[in-house]
Amino acid sequence: MPLKVTYNEPELLDQVxxxxxxxxxxxxxxxxxxxxxxxxxxxKSLPMTEEIVQDVFIKIWTRREQLGGVNNFRAYLFISSRNHTFNIMREEARKALLYQQWAADIPFSEDPEHAPDRERYYLIIEDAVSLLAPQQQKVWRMSREEGLKHEEIAQRMQLSRETVKRHVSLALAAISKYVKCHARNVMGILLGLTQVLPN
Structure with missing residues (x-):
């Protein structure tokens, strides 16, 4: 239920x-x-819901100084929660896509004890992405995580299509090099990465 009328919400927000x-x-x-x-x-997932709600309230507390300027806290809370929920669900979908690529291209056993190997490869790739130059990383994430075409990225970032294409190509090369240095038997992953890149 929304905040009870026994509370003065603006005053409560100021206190927070x-x-x-x-x-x-x-x-x-x-x-x-x-x-x-x-x-x-x-x-449709209770564990995911519990994590998201906890994340939202933690973020509200860590950014509590901003609450003094919030006129409609309920709208603020639900919009923030909706955005965070969609971000989490997109991230989960992206992980699922990577796992599908790995299952198709890498001879992993279905034995649950091999699941940590897949997670380890994923973390290595994430580490590689985090080391990219800021603009290159932004282009890569827009391409990979948002599924945008080169033309769409170019419009958003006010770059030429060729510049975007070059950023994606350089990012892929850097990620490939990093992964090759930090993991074995990763050719299937690298092939999977190239297959999901937009043209």
Missing amino acids: AQGDSQAFSRLFHAYHQELADYVLRIT
Whole structure:
């Protein structure tokens, strides 16, 4: 249920903004269940919902100084939660795509004990991406995580299509080199990466 009328919400938000943990606790309990129900309808996953709701409230607390300027906290909370939920779901879908590529291209056993190997390869690739130059990394993530075409990335970043294409090519080369230095039997992963790149 929304915040009870027994609370003065603007005053409560000001208290939270000033670091009052008890005021934050009242805010949390006022909205926690309603927010969890909302997120669960989107994710259909109770564990994911619990993680998302926790993340949202942690972010609200860490950015509490901003609450003083919020006029409609419920709208602010639910929009933030919706955006974070979609980001998490996109990330999970991206991981699932990588795992499908690995399953098709790499002779992994279906034995659950080999699952950490797949996660290790994924983490190596993430490490490689994090080391890219800022603009190159941004282009790569827009290409890989958002699934944008080169033309769309060029428009968003005000770059030429050829510049975007070069960034993607250089990023792939850098990632490939990094992974080759940090893992064995990764050719299937590298092939999978090239197959999902937009043209």
